[in-house]
Amino acid sequence: MNAVGVDIGGTKVAIAVVETSGRILKEDVIPTDKSVAPSEMIDRINQKIEELIKETRMALSDIKGIGIGSPGPLDSKNGIITYPPNLENWRNVPIVQQVKEYFNIPVTLENDANAAAMAEKWLGAAKENEDFAYMTISTGIGAGIFAEGKLLGGSRGNAGDIGHTVVDPSYGQCPCGQYGCLEYIASGTAIARRGSELAGEELTTQQVFERYHAGDEVIKPYINDVFRIIGVACVSVINTLDPEKIIIGGGVSKVGEPLFKAVRDYVSQYALNPDGRKTEIVPAQLDQNAGVVGAAGLCLNQ
Missing domain, CATH: 3.30.420.40 (ATPase, nucleotide binding domain)
Known part of the structure; x- marks a missing residue:
């Protein structure tokens, strides 16, 4: 199986389709546009995810889920980005719900440092x-x-x-x-x-x-x-x-x-x-x- 990773930052959002081995199959970056509503920015993320999956010639059924790393504070259990200081207009944004409605596959939200720690555990300095x-x-x-x-x-x-x-x-x-x-x-x-x-x-x-x-x-x-x-x-x-x-x-x-x-x-x-x-x-x-x-x-x- 494969999964999609999304890393949301104050200036850019990185998106990749990743294999079980940790190898990146396709990746791209889009600018974080703070001049638009968060829902519009999430729409752009959804469209880019869809584009990357198509480029890998995979069906959506080949994707186990979408993982999102975001600056906190957030509420990972309810899938909400609550109050990140470097995303000034993102307040109580139900990102998991919006992504899930678009793709209808499992979506996970975690603090960005937690996501990076997961990568180091899986493939890096903490194996x-x-x-x-x-x-x-x-x-x-x-x-x-x-x-x-x-x-x-x-x-x-x-x-x-x-x-x-x-x-x-x-x-x-x-x-x-x-x-x-x-x-x-x-x-x-x-x-x-x-x-x-x-x-x-x-x-x-x-x-x-x-x-x-x-x-x-x-x-x-x-x-x-x-x-x-x-x-x-x-x-x-x-x-x-x-x-x-x-x-x-x-x-x-x-x-x-x-x-x-x-x-x-x-x-x-x-x-x-x-x-x-x-x-x-x-x-x-x-x-x-x-x-x-x-x-x-x-x-x-x-």
């Missing part, structure tokens, strides 16, 4: 692990958590929203209202904002990291502190959930070894349990397609 956390650090920060071999969803599917854990109130007020949230300090968005303030000119996240690598004396201490704060977040995850491994993905993880070394050093000193200090901290293996492959995996690996 051997029953207890692990996948942490994505990109526009925002979130985590997908596997406990005893099962994806940890929570009562509404929002478990793992670690981006709004308070780590250092001195960094100021997050848009969520709390002071010093992890996401407000260490996400790609935060790094671009704070790096620009420190440099006195508009910089992208990539440009901030370029200056860090070049040894910029203003940027370097800040980025080193970001790495420390990601270490703090990992220690909190280890102390709370006792995982075997933490996998870090998302755009910020592309900075590579300096980040991983700093986080491993921090964890090896501060995790409470001596065994917890040896928790593996590794890069994601499926970053590019993790969301869409994991979303399909929600149907294929049930």
Whole structure:
């Protein structure tokens, strides 16, 4: 059997037809148009899914289901995207119902970090692990958590929203209202904002990291502190959930070894349990397609 994976983001929606092996048969991307009603955007997603299935020359009966990964907060049990900050006009959108009415096959909705964690469990860095956390650090920060071999969803599917854990109130007020949230300090968005303030000119996240690598004396201490704060977040995850491994993905993880070394050093000193200090901290293996492959995996690996 095959399945369709849909990965909804703030700027684009990735859609793919995926085999049981995890191989992508057909894929495409459409822009996330925030100027139209969510129902219109979902219509475009449905049409693109239909187009991709036709291109594979498969019948709808060959598709086990459609898995959707979306930014939270959401209500996965009732199939509703409730309040994602980066999809400003998507409020209480019954996406599962609209997709199911169009195709009349099973449709599953999960938090996007959960979908990516599913992909890492199925095909990536967590194939051997029953207890692990996948942490994505990109526009925002979130985590997908596997406990005893099962994806940890929570009562509404929002478990793992670690981006709004308070780590250092001195960094100021997050848009969520709390002071010093992890996401407000260490996400790609935060790094671009704070790096620009420190440099006195508009910089992208990539440009901030370029200056860090070049040894910029203003940027370097800040980025080193970001790495420390990601270490703090990992220690909190280890102390709370006792995982075997933490996998870090998302755009910020592309900075590579300096980040991983700093986080491993921090964890090896501060995790409470001596065994917890040896928790593996590794890069994601499926970053590019993790969301869409994991979303399909929600149907294929049930």
